[in-house]
Amino acid sequence: MTSLLGTAAVDGIQFFGRISASISHELKNSLSIMNESAGLLEDLSLLAEKGRPLDLERVKKLSGMIKRQIQRTDQIIRNMNRFSHAVDDPFKQVDLFDFLTLVLAVSRRLTEVRGVTVNLSLCPETVSVTTRPFYLHHLVWRIIEFGMDVVGASKTIDTEIHRTAKGVQMIFSGLDRPLAGTPVRVFPDAPDETLLAILGAAFEINDPHNQFILVIPERLDI
């Protein structure tokens, strides 16, 4: 297990870097909007000094825009903080709905640039698992990333969580089989298998429904 964790840690650092870079991109976008909104307020003030009437409605809209972007930035930073702290406790209990919400939030920019929407269905009950959260986050991202290569025409991946006798299932729907000749990697490949082993998890493809199913134990034995 120690050697598996070592192998996964190296890939994990790359994953951590990729997500962090994506978050920084989102922060840059919200800063840019605040920068242009503040700049436009300045432009309008200068024009008013030269005698052009100041459109107060426009000023109010720009102020509202800056407020919204501050709230957006605050949320991005909260998510970044939670993601960063995922490595604090290598083994702990997580609420899977909260967990997946965070996974989708911090990778939103990476899915958006692919033109793909990833939805999470509300869970009728609280489903918690005791696991290695950082490695689970990495594996779920790898499934989504692979899913984006084989997503259907709707460009939408739907995710849901179910508790079953075999463990907890995360289901990813809206996926088509790879088309012949499409340069799609094999899943699971060696790094995926490593993560599956670390998490005591299993990966299945539900062919008739074009679904990927990740099965994880409610409590991982370590």
Next chain:
Amino acid sequence: MEPIRVLLADDEEELVVTLAERLEIRGFVAEWVTTVEAACAILRDKAYDVAVLDVKLPGMSGLDLKRKMARIAPELKFIFMTGHGSADSFNECAAEAGESYFLMKPINIDVLVQKIRQVTGGSVK
């Protein structure tokens, strides 16, 4: 002398709306789009001198969009802007548009204006 016509393409609508207004104040004709499809469609209807593109647009990279737009409007000049500070994206865009025409977000409006004038040779149609 006719004003320089600028097309802004970025999926952040609030960014391009305000940037377009700031460019208009500075004497440019500025319009904006938020999708790859809209960028190509508007180019078939209207002529622009410069396109200012986000490097990463949903569904297509800014570089691929640039190539697509250049096929529709061969005379169009390009400036890239990005919040993605990776060396790879810088090198790709610098190779495509020139190092000087790759701006990091948040951008300085005076620098953007200067670049627009440079890339069009200060000329207008």
